[in-house]
Amino acid sequence: MNPGIDYIGITTPFYCNDGKGKFLLHKRSKNCRDEVGTWDPGSGQLEFGLTVEENVLKEVKEEYGCEGIIQEQLPAHSIFRIHDGRKTHWLAIPSFILVDPKKVKNNDSEKIDEIGWFTLDNLPTPLHTGFHYTFSHYKDYFAKYKN
Secondary structure: OEEOOOOOOOOOOOOOOOOEEEEEEEEEEOOOOOOOOOOOOOOOOOOOOOHHHHHHHHHHHHHHHOOEEEEOOOOOEEEEEEEEEEEEEEEOEEEEEEEOOHOOOOOOOOOOOEEEEEEEOOOOOOOOOHHHHHHHHHHHHOOOOOO
C-alpha cells in the first residue's frame, strides 16, 4: 500500500528560515519518488509513534543536518495532485522552523541536488506543487516571516 495513493498520506512540510527573511529550499534529485528537479522546502511522512512536532524536527535534522525551533504551525490542509496519471491525496501539517544558516548543510545528497536560500519575492522555479499550493493559499502566514 502506498501513502497518498492507496490511502491519505500525512506529511509534515517545513519552511526553514533564518529569521531575517530568507527561506531554505532544495532541488529534488532523480532519486526522489516524484517531482524531480523541483524546488522544495522539505517534508516527511508522519511516522507512527511520533508527534507532528517530533516528526518535523527529525526531518529537518535528516535533510539539513541541523537543529530547528518550531515558530508556528499552519492549519492542516489537503494537497491533491496527479502523479504518473494517478490521483494523490496528502494531508499536510506544515511548520515554520527557525534554523541557523551556518549550521545548515545538504545532509541527504542522495535526494537533494542542491540547497539555497531565497526570499519569498525571489523563489526558484519550478516549485514543488505541494509547496506552491501552500504558499499561494497561506500568504498571510508567510508574510510574517518576510522581514
